[in-house]
Amino acid sequence: MSEEAGQDEYEHHGGFPKYVPADVGPEFGRLVEALRTLQDLAVSTAPSPEVTLDLAERVEAINDVLKTFQVPEGQPPAGRVMTLPGRGSLLMLPWTVEKFDAEGVRSRGVFRRFHLGGNGAAHGGTLPLLFDDMFGMIQHAYGRPISRTAYLHINYRKITPLDTELVIEGSVDRVEGRKTFISAVLKDTEGNVLADCDALMVQLLKGQP
Numbered sequence: 001m002s003e004e005a006g007q008d009e010y011e012h013h014g015g016f017p018k019y020v021p022a023d024v025g026p027e028f029g030r031l032v033e034a035l036r037t038l039q040d041l042a043v044s045t046a047p048s049p050e051v052t053l054d055l056a057e058r059v060e061a062i063n064d065v066l067k068t069f070q071v072p073e074g075q076p077p078a079g080r081v082m083t084l085p086g087r088g089s090l091l092m093l094p095w096t097v098e099k100f101d102a103e104g105v106r107s108r109g110v111f112r113r114f115h116l117g118g119n120g121a122a123h124g125g126t127l128p129l130l131f132d133d134m135f136g137m138i139q140h141a142y143g144r145p146i147s148r149t150a151y152l153h154i155n156y157r158k159i160t161p162l163d164t165e166l167v168i169e170g171s172v173d174r175v176e177g178r179k180t181f182i183s184a185v186l187k188d189t190e191g192n193v194l195a196d197c198d199a200l201m202v203q204l205l206k207g208q209p
């Protein structure tokens with residue numbers, strides 16, 4: 001990361017907690033990966049009613065343990081571990097950032113069974129999630145203040161396959177006052193464009209949520 005990257009005016013805007021990198025051990029990444037596998041299996045299996053009941057009780061028991069450790073936004077490690085796929089957040093696609101500076105951000109990963117839409121392809125709604133998260137990182141790496149996505153325009157050029165290594169890369173196109181215009185492209189490793197996307201992020205005014 002360059003020295004300028006991420007040097008925005010975080011604390012001046014709308015009640016957002018300040019997110020700082022989380023210091024976690026390898027057990028956290030192991031738990032996240034186990035939960036991702038659970039998600040994949042939850043949408044791709046058809047256990048018997050007896051097994052389903054047994055699993056429900058076991059997962060409920062896990063939830064009872066986790067509930068006792070709930071903390072406010074900004075405090076869980078989920079989303080704050082840059083070295084983990086999806087920064088350790090189950091919501092995010094399990095992609096790993098490999099370039100993060102003012103010139104742009106690049107990330108690499110796969111869509112998994114959990115992200116299936118139909119006929120072997122990734123669900124169309126998972127691509128905007130990938131792009132929107134990228135845009136947040138891009139504007140942060142560029143040093144822009146806290147902003148929200150005003151629009152996001154995506155072009156689906158080719159079917160996005162599951163379990164196939166893909167690359168997404170994007171950068172800031174231009175800044176006009178509060179407005180940051182950003183674009184990114186999703187490609188396979190042979191350079192075929194699967195989708196491209198451009199978005200406007202608008203800097204929040206003081207007090208805007």
Ligand SMILES: CCCCCCCC(=O)SCCNC(=O)CCNC(=O)[C@H](O)C(C)(C)COP(=O)(O)OP(=O)(O)OC[C@H]1O[C@@H](n2cnc3c(N)ncnc32)[C@H](O)[C@@H]1OP(=O)(O)O
Pocket residue numbers: 016019136146147148149150151177178179200202203204205208
């Ligand atoms: C670590 C923290 C990371 C934070 C990342 C968070 C990322 C997200 O949460 S994204 C969530 C999804 N997005 C949202 O929920 C946003 C909901 N919308 C809003 O909050 C507001 O509409 C917001 C803040 C985007 C803009 O509202 P507001 O501040 O009133 O701006 P407004 O005065 O209308 O517009 C500012 C400029 O942007 C332009 N603009 C705003 N929306 C659009 C749009 N959809 N299309 C084109 N232009 C737009 C306006 O035309 C105006 O341009 P100009 O200055 O040239 O006249």
